[in-house]
Amino acid sequence: MKTFLFLPLLSALLMLSAQAQHVLKPMPAKQWFSNYQVYLKQAATVNNSADSHYQLGQWAWSNGLEDEAWEQWILALRIDPDHVATRKSTGFSRENSGDRWARAGEINPDWIRALEIDNRALSLNITIEDDADADFLSEYQWRLRRLNWFIWQITEGQIYIKDIHIQDKTQGSPDSSIHRIVIPKGQLNIPVMKGGGALCKNSGRPNWQVISGGRCYVRILAHEICHGLFGVPDERHGCYCLMQGGLYGIKTQDLVLCDDHSHRPAPSTPDSCWAIILKRYPGIKHPNTEKFGRVPETKFTVLDN
Ligand SMILES: [Zn+2]
Ligand SMILES: [Zn+2]
Structure with a gap:
């Protein structure tokens, strides 16, 4: 008792x-x-x-x-x-007990500058085919802010989303080398449970593109973006890893990728996710022992047509 x-x-x-x-x-x-x-x-x-x-x-x-x-x-x-x-x-919390709200920790400006030089400060274009209203766009920006925090945590402070350009009511098929996330017609307000999830095309190639519902869970978006950026495959053999997918973090409660210690090899997935990333980005370390600090908040430009 x-x-x-x-x-x-x-x-x-x-x-x-x-x-x-x-x-x-x-x-x-x-x-x-x-x-x-x-x-x-x-x-x-x-x-x-x-x-x-x-x-x-x-x-x-x-x-x-x-x-x-x-x-x-x-x-x-x-x-x-x-x-x-x-x-x-x-x-x-209130920054320096002032009026502004900020997330915990300090930004390390030298570290951020180094990431920018190494092309690890991402700029994403997002295309919404439907007409999105102001409420949708404000909620969606919160999802994308969280996506930035998630990517930062997953990459141990080595990649972040510097800015995002969002445009709605777009016409024609979006160029996948420019438009990284596309919310197709009719998918704006579909909950994940009703088919509003996401998938990544051209995984690991320069023209990767995520096709997503407008209310897709941020963990799913982070998983798809890892496909796009790193070319890591889906894993179905029990690694404790974001790439095993599953239900929205129920199987993987943390935002982590498997490494050579935690990876369970299988014929379709012989290498750990971190091993694949380290091969692709020689500037990235795992574990990252630098004091990388807080991630800068993503800057948005929104073209609400
Ligand atoms: Zn993995
Ligand atoms: Zn694994």
């Missing part, structure tokens, strides 16, 4: 560190799906107040629903950009 008393404190601590490091609570897929159904019902009836959206976000996060938690936190911040609890959950 004694341990019971410690559980709330322990789980609160676990959740704090979880959100800072994007670690999801592991759970069986069946339980995840049932949580998702509960979430849909709650999201349909939640009060439109910052507190209520925040509370539902907390519930979603602690039940393995990462992107759903963010959906609610973003709604809370839309109502009250200074909602302190939501800021905390999304990893922000």
